[in-house]
Amino acid sequence: MILQCKDVLGLEDMSAEEILGVLDIANRFRAVFDRPVRSVPIMRGRTVVNFFHEPSTRTRISFELAEKRLSADIINFVSSESSFKKGETLRDTAENLAAMKIDMLIVRHSSAGAARYLADVLECSVINAGDGPHEHPTQGLLDIMTMHQRLGDMRGKKVTIIGDITHSRVARSNIWGLTKLGAEVTLCGPPTMVPGGLDKLGCRIEFDLAKAVRDADVLNVLRIQLERHSSRAFPSNREYHRMFGISPDVVRSLKPGAFIMHPGPMNRDVEISSEVADGPNQVILDQVANGVAVRMALIYLLSGGDPGALGSGSN
Amino acid sequence: MNFVEKAVIMNATDMNRAIKRMAHEIVEANHGVENLVLLGVQRRGVPLARMLGEAIQQVEGSEVPEGSLDITFYRDDLSKLGPVPQVASTEMPFDVTDKIVILMDDVLYTGRTVRAALDVIMDWGRPQAIRLAVLVDRGHRELPVRPDFVGKNVPTSQREIIKVKVQEFDDKQEVVIGEVTEK
Amino acid sequence: MEWSWQRIPAEYLVANVKLCHQGKLGKRSGFIHVRKGRIEALGVGTPAIEGLPVLDAAGLVCAPGFVDLHVHFREPGQEEKEVVATGSAAAAAGGFTSVVTMPNTLPAIDNGAMVRYLVQRGKEAGLCRVFPAGAISPGRKGDALSEFADMIEAGAVAFTDDGSPVVNGGLMANALKYAKMLGVPILSHAEDLSIIGKGVMHGGYWSSRLGLAGMSRVSEDSAVFRDLELARATGGHLHICHVSTRGAVEIIRRAKNDGVRVTAEATPHHFSLDHSRCRDFSPLFKMNPPLRESEDVEAIAEGLADGTLDCIATDHAPHTGTEKEYQFDQAPFGVTGLETALGVGITYLVKSGVMDLGRLVECMTEKPARLMGLPSGLLEEGEPADFVLLDPEREWIVEADKFQSMSSNSSFIGEKLTGKVVSTFLGGRLTWRDSTENVKYP
Numbered sequence: 018m019i020l021q022c023k024d025v026l027g028l029e030d031m032s033a034e035e036i037l038g039v040l041d042i043a044n045r046f047r048a049v050f051d052r053p054v055r056s057v058p059i060m061r062g063r064t065v066v067n068f069f070h071e072p073s074t075r076t077r078i079s080f081e082l083a084e085k086r087l088s089a090d091i092i093n094f095v096s097s098e099s100s101f102k103k104g105e106t107l108r109d110t111a112e113n114l115a116a117m118k119i120d121m122l123i124v125r126h127s128s129a130g131a132a133r134y135l136a137d138v139l140e141c142s143v144i145n146a147g148d149g150p151h152e153h154p155t156q157g158l159l160d161i162m163t164m165h166q167r168l169g170d171m172r173g174k175k176v177t178i179i180g181d182i183t184h185s186r187v188a189r190s191n192i193w194g195l196t197k198l199g200a201e202v203t204l205c206g207p208p209t210m211v212p213g214g215l216d217k218l219g220c221r222i223e224f225d226l227a228k229a230v231r232d233a234d235v236l237n238v239l240r241i242q243l244e245r246h247s248s249r250a251f252p253s254n255r256e257y258h259r260m261f262g263i264s265p266d267v268v269r270s271l272k273p274g275a276f277i278m279h280p281g282p283m284n285r286d287v288e289i290s291s292e293v294a295d296g297p298n299q300v301i302l303d304q305v306a307n308g309v310a311v312r313m314a315l316i317y318l319l320s321g322g323d324p325g326a327l328g329s330g331s332n
Numbered sequence: 333m334n335f336v337e338k339a340v341i342m343n344a345t346d347m348n349r350a351i352k353r354m355a356h357e358i359v360e361a362n363h364g365v366e367n368l369v370l371l372g373v374q375r376r377g378v379p380l381a382r383m384l385g386e387a388i389q390q391v392e393g394s395e396v397p398e399g400s401l402d403i404t405f406y407r408d409d410l411s412k413l414g415p416v417p418q419v420a421s422t423e424m425p426f427d428v429t430d431k432i433v434i435l436m437d438d439v440l441y442t443g444r445t446v447r448a449a450l451d452v453i454m455d456w457g458r459p460q461a462i463r464l465a466v467l468v469d470r471g472h473r474e475l476p477v478r479p480d481f482v483g484k485n486v487p488t489s490q491r492e493i494i495k496v497k498v499q500e501f502d503d504k505q506e507v508v509i510g511e512v513t514e515k
Numbered sequence: 516m517e518w519s520w521q522r523i524p525a526e527y528l529v530a531n532v533k534l535c536h537q538g539k540l541g542k543r544s545g546f547i548h549v550r551k552g553r554i555e556a557l558g559v560g561t562p563a564i565e566g567l568p569v570l571d572a573a574g575l576v577c578a579p580g581f582v583d584l585h586v587h588f589r590e591p592g593q594e595e596k597e598v599v600a601t602g603s604a605a606a607a608a609g610g611f612t613s614v615v616t617m618p619n620t621l622p623a624i625d626n627g628a629m630v631r632y633l634v635q636r637g638k639e640a641g642l643c644r645v646f647p648a649g650a651i652s653p654g655r656k657g658d659a660l661s662e663f664a665d666m667i668e669a670g671a672v673a674f675t676d677d678g679s680p681v682v683n684g685g686l687m688a689n690a691l692k693y694a695k696m697l698g699v700p701i702l703s704h705a706e707d708l709s710i711i712g713k714g715v716m717h718g719g720y721w722s723s724r725l726g727l728a729g730m731s732r733v734s735e736d737s738a739v740f741r742d743l744e745l746a747r748a749t750g751g752h753l754h755i756c757h758v759s760t761r762g763a764v765e766i767i768r769r770a771k772n773d774g775v776r777v778t779a780e781a782t783p784h785h786f787s788l789d790h791s792r793c794r795d796f797s798p799l800f801k802m803n804p805p806l807r808e809s810e811d812v813e814a815i816a817e818g819l820a821d822g823t824l825d826c827i828a829t830d831h832a833p834h835t836g837t838e839k840e841y842q843f844d845q846a847p848f849g850v851t852g853l854e855t856a857l858g859v860g861i862t863y864l865v866k867s868g869v870m871d872l873g874r875l876v877e878c879m880t881e882k883p884a885r886l887m888g889l890p891s892g893l894l895e896e897g898e899p900a901d902f903v904l905l906d907p908e909r910e911w912i913v914e915a916d917k918f919q920s921m922s923s924n925s926s927f928i929g930e931k932l933t934g935k936v937v938s939t940f941l942g943g944r945l946t947w948r949d950s951t952e953n954v955k956y957p
Contacts, residue, residue, distance in 0.1 A: 045421050049405070052424075054455035057405035087405075108840045128842030129726040130796025149844065150726035189726055212729070214720030317405070 020318045024136040024143040027152035028193035036194055040162050043314040047306065049086065060089035063120040063320060068094045068110075069146070071127045075281055076146050076156070079305070080123050083312035092119070111135050121316060124148075142319040144312075150184045155315065156280055157190025159308040161198065163278060163300055164235050166307075172199035177229050179261060180239030180288055181210040181250070187280050191237060192218055205229035206239075206261060209250035226261050230271060237278045238263050241288050254287045263289045268298050276300050334513050335493065341486055342507035347467070350483035351380070354465055355387035357481050358434060365392050367460065369426055373437040373449050374402045379498040380467055381436035399424045401435070406448035422452065429457035434481075438496035440466040443477035468507055470494050518568040523945050526550045527568045530561060532577040532904065536894040537881070539873040540576065547577060549900040552942040557894055572904050575937055576872070579880040580612025580643075580901030582892045583853065584702075584780055585677070585756055585828035588614075588645075590636060592621025597833040597921045599633065602853075603642035605831070605920035607946035609853040610936035612643050612901035613884065613891040618650040619678035625650040625661045630669035642946045644901075646672040646889060648702060651690045657681050660689060663697055672887055675702035677756060680738055682708065687742060691751025700752040700778070700887065705738035705763070706804070715844045717790040717805040725793065727844060730805050736762035743770045746777055754886065755779040757830050759804035761814035768823040778886045779818075780828035783852055783859035784926050786815040792926065798846030799926050802832065816869045819878055826883035827875075829856050833922030851925045854918055858932030861907055866933055872907055900943035909935040911951070919947075 019038035022030065031039075049057060065084045069077050077093070084091045096110070107126070114122060115138075122139060124132050125146040132145035132152075147153040161171070168174050176195050182188045182204050195202050196219045203221040204211055216222050223229040230236055241257060251257045258264070263277060277289070277299045285291045293299065342350065362368055365388060372381030378400045385396050402422045435449055446464060453462060465481040470488040484507070486494060492511055497504045516524060529547045533540060534557065545559040548567075556562060588602035597605075599616075606614050616633060618624035624633060630647045637645025649666035652659055655676045663674060674694055680703070681687040687701075694701045711734045716722050718729020739755055743766060746753035758764060758781050767779050784802065789809045792800040800806055818824035832849025841847075860875045870878075884892025891901050910933050915923040939947040 045402070045404075048421055052456055057455070058451065059405040059407065106840045107842060126842070128844045131842050133796060134842065148726075152726070183723075184726075186726060189724070212723035213718075214723040217720055218724065 023319070024132075024145075025154050025315050025319065026132050026136055026143065026145045028154050028157045028190045028197070029152065031154070031194070031197070033197045033199075036158065036161065036198060039158060039311065039314050039318065040165055042318060043158070043162055043307065043310040046086075046313040046317075047310040050306065050310070056086040056088055058088045059317060060084070060087035060320060062090070064090045064092065064118075065121045065123065065316065066092045066094055066114055066117075066119045067123045067146075068096070068114065069125040070096045070131075071125050071147070073125050073147070076125065079308045080146060080155075080312050083309050083316060086309070087313055087316055089316070107131060107134060108138060111138050115139050115141070121319065144315055144319065147186050150186050150189070152190045152193075153186040154190050155308065155312050156187050157194045158311045158315070159304055160187070160191055160237060160278060160280070161194050162307045162311055163304045166303075167276065167300070168234055171195065174200045174234045175203065175232050176200050176235045176237060177203040177205055177233040178237045178239065179205045179226065179229065179263070181241055182206055182215065182239070183210050183212045183250075184242055185239050187237075187239060192220055196220070203229050203233070207251055207257075226267065227270065230267060232272060234272075234275055235278060236263060236271070236275070237280075238289050240280060240282065241284055254284070258287055258290070262287060263293050265290065265292050265296070268293055268296065271298070278304055280304070335495075335510055336513050337508050337510040338492075340506050340508050342468075342484060344505040347483070347505055347507065348383075350467065351383050352387045354481045354483060355384055355391050358384075358463070358465070359388060359391050361463075361480070362432060365394055365396050367430070367432050368396050368434060369428065369431045370396050370398045370434050370436060371449075371453065372398070372400050373435065373445060374400055374421075375501065376496050376498055377401075377437040379500045380438055380496075381434075384434070384436055384465065397426045399426065401449050401452050403445060403448040403452055406451045408444060408448070424456050427457055428453060428459045431459050433459045433462045434465050435462055436465045438467050439494050440464070440469045440477070440479050441472055443473045443475035446477045447475055467496055468494055516566070516568045518570050520945070520948065523943070524568045525943075526555075527570060528562065528564065529570045529572055529577060529902075529904070531571055531573040532575055534559075534894060535576045535578040535873055535876045538877040540871065540876075544573070547894065547900070547902065549940075549943045552900055552944070554894060554896055554898050554900050556896055575904045575906055577894070578610075578876045578903050578905060579892050579894050580903055580939065580941065581610045581856070581879045582613045582883040582887075582889060583611050583829050583831070583856070584615045584754075584826060584883045584887055585782075586614045586616055586831040586853065587619065587833065587849070588616045589620060589833060590633070595835050595921075599636035599645060600640040600642070601919065601921045602831070602833075603637065603640040603645065605851070605853040605918065606643040607939045607941070608919040608936065609829075609856050610903040610905060610939050610947075611853060612903075612939065612941045612946070613646065613889055614643055615646045615648050615672060615887060617675065617677045618648055619655060619676075623650045623653075623655045624648070624671075625653045625655070627662065627665035627669040630666045630671045634670040641941075643941060644889075644891060646670065646887070648673045648675050648677070650674065651676045651681055651701065652686065655679055657683055657686060660686070660693060663693055663699070667697055667699060671699075672889065673700045673702050673754070675704065675756070677702060677704045680704050680706045680708065684741060684745065688745045688749055691745055691749040691753060695749065695751040698888075700754045702754045702756050703739070703742045704756050705735055705742055707734040707738045710734035710737070714805075715801060716793050717807050719790060719808055721790045721793055725796070727793070730803070732760040732762055732807065732811070735760050735804055736766060739763045740766050743767070743775055743777060746770075747773070747775045750776060753777045757782050757785065757804055757828070758815065758818070758824055759785045759807050759811060761811045764814045764818040764823055768818070771823060778825045779823070780826050780883070781815045781819055781824045782828060782830045783856050783863075784850060786812060786819060787859050787863040788812070788926060793843070796843045798841065798843050799850060799924055799928065801843055801846050801848055802830070802850050803848035816864060816867075819864065820870045820874070825878070825886055827856065827860060827878045828883065829853050831920070833920050834924045835922055836924075849924070851918065851920050851922055854920065855913055855925055855927045855932065857905060857936055858911065858913070858934045859927065861934030862932045865907070901941055903939050904937045905935065906937050907934045909933065911935050
């Protein structure tokens with residue numbers, strides 16, 4: 018068995034072996050994308066609910082595509098904020114879903130810990146599609162898959178994560194996964210966006226972008242969540258770009274072969290300049306493709322799929 | 333659970349001989365090798381298909397394209413049962429459309445693997461025909477599947493197990509029959 | 516006449532108990548003689564009175580009834596969480612005979628009529644003495660002074676906008692001056708809301724790791740500092756509520772050395788638990804101020820031991836189960852505390868050697884009563900017979916369905932505590948008796 022667990026809630030809970038196992042299976046699913054028929058029938062008759070209690074387009078579409086390519090039956094449940102303000106708790110919602118006898122729940126929620134809560138009360142498998150600023154394990158896995166494809170063994174590889182670390186579930190999942198695989202993670206951003214204490218997770222914290230990227234093999238550039246900054250953690254987009262934006266000059270200072278990732282959607286000319294976003298050093302669209310493959314792999318593995326049962330053929 | 337071997341039903345020479353015969357039959361039935369492709373079912377069907385390909389080349393002097401099929405994502409028994417993970421993949425270095433596909437597997441039993449393999453092939457294209465070749469047919473079909481080329485028919489009980497060993501995975505080439513005992 | 520639990524007589528002896536008061540636990544067994552709701556006599560040995568019913572409490576400790584300066588009984592307005600009657604029952608079960616209720620009800624307790632209503636509700640329940648604190652500002656809006664004198668006449672003992680800080684420093688200064696004239700303290704919920712922002716737990720390693728918005732210590736420290744300087748300037752009596760940071764303890768310590776008229780309280784959860792408890796996102800560990808770091812927890816315990824912090828107050832804040840089923844960031848702040856206070860105190864302060872039982876009891880009785888000017892907290896001849904019998908050795912496990920409070924949002928559910936209240940007497944009447952099965956108390 019690659020995954021021993023019922024749910025995938027965060028990379029905090031996954032071992033290096035589990036992460037690499039998932040990536041292996043994800044690579045096999047990526048091969049399916051090159052065929053004339055891009056789906057496989059393995060999840061036929063299984064019902065997956067995409068429960069998005071926070072707006073999301075990319076992640077939801079990626080999950081939906083993954084589910085469709087596995088031939089699962091899909092229900093999209095995009096809850097309006099208002100029905101919750103009327104007093105329905107997450108528990109009520111969960112019990113409703115459980116009563117419908119679903120096989121798997123994909124959940125996006127604005128509260129940290131929401132996926133864990135649902136996993137505890139529901140019998141079906143739960144995949145966390147982002148819980149507040151806590152974790153976003155599928156994004157973490159697809160980021161790691163993209164790095165792994167290019168860099169191989171991640172031990173000793175230098176990954177610099179740049180941006181609003183405080184509010185970033187992507188950063189937290191990257192940190193957990195990458196440190197487990199032995200990568201050296203550096204966090205970079207203005208001090209107003211890098212919370213204290215993350216060095217205890219084995220990260221280096223560096224406020225000077227030039228120093229942070231100097232030896233990096235990969236830059237993972239986070240989206241600046243303009244909407245989250247009511248107390249203005251930085252003066253302006255222009256100044257952010259000047260201090261922490263990935264410009265062609267920054268790219269030129271990288272060591273040869275280093276590449277740039279971004280979880281999307283991009284704020285062009287804020288955290289990344291257009292020239293870099295469209296340039297040869299980025300692997301953003303690869304991340305998107307890997308995202309579908311990683312999600313297929315997790316859904317497949319949590320549904321009891323196991324390549325161990327494969328190809329012995331005879332009996 | 334413990335596999336106890338009862339008898340060797342084919343040794344290395346028997347296997348080579350059977351495959352050589354199957355190569356002759358395939359060439360004969362197909363009037364040559366034109367349009368022919370070989371697909372081995374992961375895992376042990378793959379080296380067997382390669383052996384079959386070599387045998388055909390010896391007979392006809394021309395190479396037959398080979399590929400491999402992974403049926404994992406097409407199984408009808410998605411469940412938590414399963415031993416140590418192994419990663420295999422589908423390698424289809426040609427377009428199967430309008431080809432005559434020889435599907436090669438080690439043992440034909442219930443027919444479910446073949447069912448899954450047919451679906452995989454269909455998702456890659458529309459072959460002109462698919463023919464089934466197996467090294468051992470042990471009976472007990474659960475689906476209406478019939479092999480076109482058989483290395484050896486072996487009557488078995490459902491408690492018995494047939495193991496095909498190939499050099500690549502088992503450091504040995506033979507077919508054995510045995511049973512699983514409870515100790 | 517025999518002792519009867521069913522019908523407590525008007526005059527009786529509690530014998531063979533170790534008296535614990537005035538900061539000390541007696542070495543020898545002693546007695547209390549109760550007559551018509553008051554303590555007729557008390558002392559060591561056996562009294563030379565015959566013919567009275569005797570409660571033989573051998574092996575137990577007798578302490579003054581506990582005094583809690585900080586409870587939320589939610590009435591009026593949030594009766595689904597608690598009412599005065601259930602809050603009083605929870606108090607009795609925790610060994611408390613006097614409580615000061617916070618005015619952040621709906622509507623707030625900001626006038627004499629409301630105070631009178633609460634006092635009346637307390638008397639109807641009859642399980643503990645209810646002393647309301649009134650709101651500093653009408654509606655706790657922080658923009659004017661409430662009628663302090665009117666409320667004092669109705670029974671209010673202190674003023675506070677607890678639940679919210681008084682943001683307006685000028686109003687706080689006036690509240691201190693005005694309360695000084697009337698001889699009552701101002702209770703400060705010290706917090707800088709602009710620093711807190713959307714914080715839901717202590718700002719530190721765990722908030723960073725869990726992705727929950729942090730509440731910086733600076734918010735509390737700076738607000739405590741402001742209020743202390745206002746107290747220094749005005750000479751008013753300032754009482755700092757629920758101190759949770761090392762910094763605040765130090766600031767208070769300095770101010771006390773300078774002679775500023777300040778007193779302070781700490782809650783059981785702040786001297787026992789740290790922020791790592793939030794790791795599973797359970798809202799049972801969400802409160803304001805939040806659980807801090809272990810060095811803060813130590814500083815609170817030290818502060819209680821050395822007298823910088825005068826007393827233990829529970830900040831008993833009931834919330835319904837439904838509310839606690841919201842996600843951590845959406846759940847309300849606050850946990851219950853009345854029924855676990857003694858056990859947490861003995862487990863985390865006495866057993867760990869921070870202080871002895873005498874000192875712990877003092878922090879829960881005499882000291883809070885005296886600083887608030889309440890007529891309780893002592894075992895003295897002529898005083899009301901408010902006392903508790905407790906077993907300081909008894910181990911028990913906190914269970915959610917055993918609370919007398921209407922709510923069970925306790926941080927200690929499932930935890931093993933040492934020290935339990937066996938029975939509570941208010942004016943000589945029994946208000947609580949532990950009926951735990953397979954343990955026979957006297």
